[in-house]
Amino acid sequence: MAMGKNALNWQVVAREGEARAGLLQTRRALVETPVFMPVGTAGTVKGMRFESLESPELDARIILGNTYHLWLRPGAEVIRACGGLHRFTSWERALLTDSGGFQVWSLGALRKLREEGVEFRSHVDGSARFLSPEVSMEVQAALGSEIVMAFDECAPGEASHEEARVSLELTARWAARSRRRFDELQREAEGFGDAGRTPEHHPAVNGEQALFGIVQGAAHADLRRESLARTVEVGFDGYAIGGLSVGEEKPVMYDTIEMLAPLMPTDRPRYLMGVGTPEDLLEAVARGVDMFDCVLPTRNARTGQAFTARGKLNIKNARWTTDTRPLDSSCACSVCRRHSRAYLRHLYTTGEMLGGMLLTHHNLAFFLDTMRRVRQAIRSGDFTRFRREFLERYRSGVE
């Protein structure tokens, strides 16, 4: 393993049952876990200024970037020329980039899967593209994220045992290829230091990235265990659970996490990809997961859905027309301190940008604050009670 010096350091500081509170030290930010990572698809958390993400109110320490989107636009060369994704966007805290594989499956057209990688057509301009473990590692090296994800294949949630096995085998071979190309890139970039100081045209903007492997296997327990064993065999700085929240039933997801997480290396962070609702976060933390990302708080904000301590609130509802109360009376965010449901409904129904901006801000505040309270609860040995009361209230319904 050729991980950069001190690229990543993670320590458990408290446990309660399977739930863990930890400290993830990255080159640029100290991240307390369990952590929710806002999704910054194309180099921006949609509708959010970076100043707000950095403000004490939200205090996001790590956000996601989508390799697929950034690779297509503006392209790896542009971002490399601008000194990597941190410099390009001005975000100086931690970044995790995904491998691009998931978006190829969900957005790309005319996909053709081969041993070597995936051929597909860009959803932006229809151009022919090819993504492989090597290409993904090279693009992520140009992005310069703190955490790089291995290139995997994600079988559908309802995949048969045979389908899931084929997918798992491919993912295992791709994991090894990801590891190899990643290590080469890191070695070449060693000593170049931080973003932007590498020689021009060098593929990597720094030599201090960490690499996470991804466990697949759909809803088949034996395949999940096998995938985990083979991923650990390759060896990574952290381990992700992929292929959940992709159409399967909730109990299947929870059961899979409950079976799998305790088997994962205890000294590495565990990352549940693309999950989930506030309930999902709490259930997964209780089962031993440390990291999450999901578009729910940001995407749903743009369709008028707010998350509150008493559950979801649809801002389009006519019952809020003259309601001068905030979205969530127990929320201390700048949106709830200042704006009424009536005003937010007006913004939404008139299609004003500010509507999406304010709901996004509130939803992220709610998710990040919930995780802050989760960490606090684990540290004070109070997580079991916190989880019960939070869920009870969350299911009680908005007044």
Added chain:
Amino acid sequence: MAMGKNALNWQVVAREGEARAGLLQTRRALVETPVFMPVGTAGTVKGMRFESLESPELDARIILGNTYHLWLRPGAEVIRACGGLHRFTSWERALLTDSGGFQVWSLGALRKLREEGVEFRSHVDGSARFLSPEVSMEVQAALGSEIVMAFDECAPGEASHEEARVSLELTARWAARSRRRFDELQREAEGFGDAGRTPEHHPAVNGEQALFGIVQGAAHADLRRESLARTVEVGFDGYAIGGLSVGEEKPVMYDTIEMLAPLMPTDRPRYLMGVGTPEDLLEAVARGVDMFDCVLPTRNARTGQAFTARGKLNIKNARWTTDTRPLDSSCACSVCRRHSRAYLRHLYTTGEMLGGMLLTHHNLAFFLDTMRRVRQAIRSGDFTRFRREFLERYRSGVE
């Protein structure tokens, strides 16, 4: 005249030629003039959080609200029920509302002009509507703005003498009707105090508004003078120049202002409606105008145009693809301190909300900062030189 007690107080603090620097004291904010008022069409300056408008960086003291838009959505009743436009939006600084007339002409369908008012169909849902001086005053009373505009008719810039005269006569009669209904509403609301403390269902949310009259007459000097005389005869707290920047040539606009402004009452603020470019602002200030509003900085931001000290910059241009410089190296705004042209171009070309948000912020910062420098120049007797140097640089072109 039944203007509310201390509804508005304006004083000249410095003059240079026809240019005036003044202090406009409203119930909620002290506004230094010459002032540029950002346009908050439907109760929001598009893409801007109020916190940013209030920040020392922008420090907008007064913004506009559009009566037409707010009347159609969410409706005067909704805003009155929420305590007026200040409370509805959470903006506690000064507000100026227009009369709605201009938008009826530019947005409404199937307009029918009568002595009584204008019949038209809403551009939102096609419903039949009727706007008159009385209705406009009632809606603006429900909004509770500091400055209310009289309901006028705006002839096109190229209107013939005869057309402009007919329009002027109607505007004069509507001015008197606006004044009358406004005074009634103010008297009824007297003693109710600030927004939200008036009895339920009372038409006005407060009794401390000021009313501005509007001078029309297209490009005909004699009609402009006549319109001014008849407007002053009715008597208003401030005087606006309407019907400019509606298709006429620039020299016609500047000549009209140069002829008209010095004839306007010297002890009342002069407001040039819907103008304009940075050049227009400086030329009009030099001719004696104190107040401006325009959608240019906000609307053009959303189509990728930035205003800089060296003129306009089209962020879509491919030459910025890897340009790591800010929009304007002489600008101290939070966008220029942090983001590159390359990043802003990427946001724009991928259709990300943040692109419009950041360009809007920068453009408003540029307009508001320019006006700050204009005021400073007038106060220090340096405006002539400032104007010459500003315009020279503005025309030099972006590098």
